[in-house]
Amino acid sequence: MRTASARTTADNLGEEAVEYYRRNGFVRVPRVLAPDEVREFHDAAIALSKRTESLHKGAIFTQLVNAWREDEVLRRLTLHPNLASIAERLAGVPLRLWHDQTLIKQPHNQRPTEFHQDQPYWPHADSPSSLSAWVALCDVPVERGCMTFIPGSFRRTELRAQNLADPRSLFEVCPDLEWDERVTLPLRAGDCTFHHSRTAHMANANVTDEPRVAHVVIYMDATTRYTGQPHVVTDPLDLKAGQVLEGEMFPRLPA
Numbered sequence: 318m319r320t321a322s323a324r325t326t327a328d329n330l331g332e333e334a335v336e337y338y339r340r341n342g343f344v345r346v347p348r349v350l351a352p353d354e355v356r357e358f359h360d361a362a363i364a365l366s367k368r369t370e371s372l373h374k375g376a377i378f379t380q381l382v383n384a385w386r387e388d389e390v391l392r393r394l395t396l397h398p399n400l401a402s403i404a405e406r407l408a409g410v411p412l413r414l415w416h417d418q419t420l421i422k423q424p425h426n427q428r429p430t431e432f433h434q435d436q437p438y439w440p441h442a443d444s445p446s447s448l449s450a451w452v453a454l455c456d457v458p459v460e461r462g463c464m465t466f467i468p469g470s471f472r473r474t475e476l477r478a479q480n481l482a483d484p485r486s487l488f489e490v491c492p493d494l495e496w497d498e499r500v501t502l503p504l505r506a507g508d509c510t511f512h513h514s515r516t517a518h519m520a521n522a523n524v525t526d527e528p529r530v531a532h533v534v535i536y537m538d539a540t541t542r543y544t545g546q547p548h549v550v551t552d553p554l555d556l557k558a559g560q561v562l563e564g565e566m567f568p569r570l571p572a
């Protein structure tokens with residue numbers, strides 16, 4: 318058991334963590350949630366996965382998008398002021414919620430999430446600082462599917478979308494990234510990694526007997542405009558290309 322110590326907040330997060338994030342495009346932040354919160358959010362994520370259909374239909378993960386709209390407990394996690402305050406300190410600009418997703422890798426799922434950048438999937442213009450908080454709701458050692466990042470890859474802003482089901486996709490789009498350093502970050506329950514939306518990342522397969530339960534809160538620059546590109550979050554909304562993504566679906570955070 319890990320000994321209890323203080324939660325990390327935006328106020329006590331060291332300046333070296335902020336500098337590390339700005340240099341590399343990701344950072345590990347321990348203890349963003351208290352242990353009793355982790356248990357409550359973990360159980361809510363598992364319960365939601367039993368009553369909701371996964372958006373992803375393959376074996377990579379069970380993907381529950383905009384869980385905060387479906388479940389009051391997960392809503393508190395997605396809108397969590399501590400997560401949002403740390404995200405804002407790292408990004409250094411005002412943020413909004415873009416969306417969340419609960420991602421569960423089932424026991425022995427056999428499939429990694431392959432290297433990709435997030436931003437090319439999104440219908441976003443004017444969002445240079447968007448980032449994700451990937452929160453571990455259980456212990457996530459390497460064997461359960463923690464994240465691996467390529468430092469500095471967020472500077473590759475020109476790349477077309479990569480396929481997270483194809484292990485060669487990122488390296489076909491950008492061959493030189495194949496030879497860059499990779500950093501793998503196991504997490505204890507309640508820890509978090511933050512990654513910039515252009516940071517190339519992957520997650521291992523879960524080869525353990527327990528599900529890997531992660532909840533990802535995705536923040537965008539408060540000024541982000543809609544491009545009209547198809548996306549599951551924006552398709553049902555009556556939006557016009559060029560408008561700022563704002564309103565109740567995209568609240569300012571921290572509130």
Ligand SMILES: O=C(O)CCC(=O)C(=O)O
Nearest residue numbers: 420430435449451520533
């Ligand atoms: O958790 C995973 O398997 C992948 C997560 C991911 O790609 C993301 O949060 O952007």
